[in-house]
Each structure stands twice: as C-alpha cells, then as structure tokens.
Amino acid sequence: MLSPTTESLIARVTTGRRAERLVAILDLVSERGTVALAEISDELGISAATARRDLSDLADQNLIVRTHGGASALERGREIPVALRDTRFQEAKRSIARAMVRRLPSERYVVALSGGTTTASVARALANHRDITVVTNSLTIANLLSGYAGVRVAMTGGFLRPQSLELVGALAESTFNAVNVGTAILGADGISATAGVTTHDETEARTNRAMVAKAQRTVVVADGSKIGNVALAQMAEVGQVEMLITDSSADPAELEKLREAGVQIVLADEE
Structure with a gap:
C-alpha cells in the first residue's frame, strides 16, 4: 500500500507537464541546496502561486x-518517487528499450527485470515478443x-517499497535464487567503473x-x-556487467573507463 503522502501526491500529479515541473524543482533544490520562491518562478516560467503549491x-x-x-x-x-521519475528522459529510455529488445532471442527465453522507469520501457518494448518469460519483483x-x-510473468514475493513499487527482502531473493x-x-541510479551498479536502497540492492x-x-x-553517478548501495560489481545500453548524453570519459573495465557500451540513439 502506498503511504498517504505518496498517494496524495500521485493524485495531484494529473499531467505529464506538472510531473516534469516537480522533477525540475527537485533538481534545482538538489543542485543549489536552498532555492527562493522567486528563483523557481523565474527559472521555470511559472507563477509564484503555482511554485508555492508545488513546493x-x-x-x-x-x-x-x-x-x-x-x-x-x-x-x-x-x-524521487516512481510516479515522478517516469517523466524524465522519455525518448532516451524508449531508444534504450528498443536496443535492449533487439539483443534478445526471438525464440523461447527467460529474462529478469528489476524495477525502474527504464526497465519499464523495456517491458513495453516486449509487446510483440512471441515467447518470453519475465521474472520480476516490480x-x-x-x-x-x-x-x-507472448509474455509469461513470474512475480517474486517480498515486502513492498512504496517509492519504487518493488518487492524486496528475503522472499524476493529466494525467488531469484530458485530460477535460472x-x-x-x-x-x-548510478553506474561507474569504480563503484559498479548502484541504487539508493540497500534492501533493493540486495534483492537485485x-x-x-x-x-x-x-x-x-x-x-x-x-x-558516473554513485548511489548508496551496490547491486553489481562492474565485472559482472556484460553490457551497458545508454544514450549519447552520457559522459564520454566515464564510458571509456567502463569500456576499459570490460563493459560493452551501446549508445542506443546512435544505432
């Protein structure tokens, strides 16, 4: 069950435009530490009343x-809650999803999908697959x-994280341990040559x-x-990653470090 505050916020985010604005405000606050109401109004081109309501x-x-x-x-x-994250970098995520699905066999196959807005785009891109099983905790x-x-779904058990709508913990881990x-x-939330693949939540990381x-x-x-980002908890060491599918906005220097670590890099929007 979603927390009352999460449920209330989602109920008020009725348009993609407003969701994008809320994310933009979060980015401003994160970047500057403290932001004045007037700065938000000027930066985003919104009224003071709108900025005040969003805050x-x-x-x-x-x-x-x-x-x-x-x-x-x-x-x-x-x-950032999943209800807001899903509005960010949508075209890049669609390109990444298409590139991922092109690299899956068209015949019977089994994949595991973690939670997240980019993996959700991958799920949408599986619509025409003829015979695939997806194991997920999302x-x-x-x-x-x-x-x-053409898609069979196997769900894990576990405790629900309202922020990401993922099932985590020992029950989720036991499902992944039982399948191939x-x-x-x-x-x-981040991938770098030094820290590997990381996320904000340690329990979620352990499940992944x-x-x-x-x-x-x-x-x-x-x-x-x-x-190049590094979040709290590691989900995988860089040596466990065969391929990274991203887009051309990624930091070239960090991509080169990942290549040197043995990761195959695919820029989906340049294919």
Whole structure:
C-alpha cells in the first residue's frame, strides 16, 4: 500500500507537464541546496502561486524542506518517487528499450527485470515478443506485461517499497535464487567503473544482487544522466556487467573507463 503522502501526491500529479515541473524543482533544490520562491518562478516560467503549491506538495512528500520564501534540500541523493521519475528522459529510455529488445532471442527465453522507469520501457518494448518469460519483483512491470500474449510473468514475493513499487527482502531473493535466467536487465541510479551498479536502497540492492547472481549475463539499461553517478548501495560489481545500453548524453570519459573495465557500451540513439 502506498503511504498517504505518496498517494496524495500521485493524485495531484494529473499531467505529464506538472510531473516534469516537480522533477525540475527537485533538481534545482538538489543542485543549489536552498532555492527562493522567486528563483523557481523565474527559472521555470511559472507563477509564484503555482511554485508555492508545488513546493507544498513536495514538502508533504518529505522530498524537500519548506522554508520561508523557498525550499531547502533534505540530503543529497534523495530518491524521487516512481510516479515522478517516469517523466524524465522519455525518448532516451524508449531508444534504450528498443536496443535492449533487439539483443534478445526471438525464440523461447527467460529474462529478469528489476524495477525502474527504464526497465519499464523495456517491458513495453516486449509487446510483440512471441515467447518470453519475465521474472520480476516490480509491480509496475508485472502490470505492464499482463496484457501481452507472448509474455509469461513470474512475480517474486517480498515486502513492498512504496517509492519504487518493488518487492524486496528475503522472499524476493529466494525467488531469484530458485530460477535460472538468460539475461538480467538491471536499471540503476548510478553506474561507474569504480563503484559498479548502484541504487539508493540497500534492501533493493540486495534483492537485485540475487537476480544478477543467477543470470547468464547482466545488461544495465540507464540513460546518460546515470553514468558516473554513485548511489548508496551496490547491486553489481562492474565485472559482472556484460553490457551497458545508454544514450549519447552520457559522459564520454566515464564510458571509456567502463569500456576499459570490460563493459560493452551501446549508445542506443546512435544505432
């Protein structure tokens, strides 16, 4: 069940445009630490009343601290709820998803999909696959795949993380430990040559480590904004990653370090 504040925020995010605006505000606050109401209005071209309402909603969700005349960041790396993250870098994610699906066999095959907005794009791109089984701990992905005739879905058990709508913990890990998959498709909050593949939540990371351990290969799907980032908890060492599918906005220097570490790099928007 979603927390009351999350449910309330999602109910108010009725358009993609507003969701993008809320994410833009979070980015401003994260970058500057403290932002005045007037700065938000000027940067985003919105009225003071609109900015004030958005800040109130974000403060209710405990994503910022509301101050007199503006807002302050809680801490670096604060996780953006999935309801808002799904609006970011949409075209890049669609390109990445198409590139991922092109690299899967067309015959009977088994993949594991972690939660995340890029992996959700991969799930959508599986619509025409004739015979694939997807093992996932993501409620979002299971729901997306439920109407596809050629896709069978195996869900893990576990405890629900409201921020990501993923099932985590020992029950989820035991499901991944009990199956064999051809490809683990992993979303990430960060990937770097030094820290590997990382995410904000340690329990989620442990669940995804179980997924990676039983896969014949692991492919990370992440838009360019995630390349070089390091989040709290490691999901996979860089040596466990066979391929990274990203886009041309990624930092070239960081991509070169990943290549040197043995990761095959695919720039989906240049194919």
